Amino acid sequence: MGEAVRARAVPYRSAQVRTPGGRVLAQLPLERLERKAGRPELLISRPYLIDALLARLDALGEVTVRLGENVTDPAALADGYDLVVGADGINSAVREAWFGSGSGPRKVGSVAWIGIADLDSAVHGETWGRGRFFGLTPIEAGRTNWYAAVPEGTDAAGLRALFEGWHDPIPRILERGDPATWLRYEMRHLFPALPTFVHAGQAGKVALVGDAAHAMTPNLGQGACTALLDAEALTRAVTHHGRLALPAALRAYDRERRRTAQRTALASRTLHRIVSTERTWLRDTAARLLPG
Numbered sequence: 001m002g003e004a005v006r007a008r009a010v011p012y013r014s015a016q017v018r019t020p021g022g023r024v025l026a027q028l029p030l031e032r033l034e035r036k037a038g039r040p041e042l043l044i045s046r047p048y049l050i051d052a053l054l055a056r057l058d059a060l061g062e063v064t065v066r067l068g069e070n071v072t073d074p075a076a077l078a079d080g081y082d083l084v085v086g087a088d089g090i091n092s093a094v095r096e097a098w099f100g101s102g103s104g105p106r107k108v109g110s111v112a113w114i115g116i117a118d119l120d121s122a123v124h125g126e127t128w129g130r131g132r133f134f135g136l137t138p139i140e141a142g143r144t145n146w147y148a149a150v151p152e153g154t155d156a157a158g159l160r161a162l163f164e165g166w167h168d169p170i171p172r173i174l175e176r177g178d179p180a181t182w183l184r185y186e187m188r189h190l191f192p193a194l195p196t197f198v199h200a201g202q203a204g205k206v207a208l209v210g211d212a213a214h215a216m217t218p219n220l221g222q223g224a225c226t227a228l229l230d231a232e233a234l235t236r237a238v239t240h241h242g243r244l245a246l247p248a249a250l251r252a253y254d255r256e257r258r259r260t261a262q263r264t265a266l267a268s269r270t271l272h273r274i275v276s277t278e279r280t281w282l283r284d285t286a287a288r289l290l291p292g
Contacts, residue, residue, distance in 0.1 A: 015125035022167030078204025092212035
């Protein structure tokens with residue numbers, strides 16, 4: 001499905017970190033990453049990615065996808081199935097059923113607003129202010145994806161006020177945009193980190209992937225990426241070990257993905273604290289020292 005994803009993705013070749021007045025603090029090393037990888041970084045909207053995944057499953061003809069299902073008894077899923085995969089998000093019912101309630105969602109004190117603006121922006125990257133930040137990324141011709149992180153309790157009017165006077169096109173996007181089309185959510189992460197992503201006992205064989213296993217703040221833009229890496233690693237482990245050796249497959253999956261994913265989650269939380277700080281002078285000085 002790589003061809004389908006690339007057909008809808010857009011290259012991300014230039015991005016900066018700026019002050020509210022527009023001064024560049026740092027250049028993100030996207031060109032260096034492109035030279036190293038031999039291809040540019042690609043961005044794709046989540047609906048397009050989901051469409052590509054569903055189309056690929058439909059083409060295989062061996063997978064039944066039922067949308068909108070409401071599972072009231074996750075433990076019952078183990079009856080008659082070799083493996084239960086908990087991919088049900090930060091409030092995972094599968095995680096609670098098999099791994100208990102010791103780990104759960106924790107707020108970070110910020111809310112995120114996201115939307116799509118009907119304009120092409122010459123500016124991409126993030127703008128860092130005092131206790132708040134705003135991001136812009138390309139999405140497709142004539143449209144720009146935007147996101148903002150602000151203190152809890154900020155409504156749409158407050159959002160506009162917090163970014164009034166910032167560099168173009170930030171105020172223009174918020175003034176022209178329709179708040180009814182914007183999405184607002186509390187920024188949360190999974191805490192504490194799980195000691196394992198898998199269960200292989202009398203009650204069934206279970207693997208957690210994505211936010212169910214390691215929900216993270218969105219600062220690194222790695223939530224969906226790590227979920228896809230989880231799914232690929234789990235598929236590879238099960239394929240290699242086979243249905244009759246699922247415990248070994250689950251151990252291999254946990255060994256490959258847990259520490260890596262949890263390090264990414266920790267890095268994202270750390271970046272959120274840095275970007276959202278009120279001590280902007282120290283943060284901005286450090287940003288200017290970053291290699292481009």
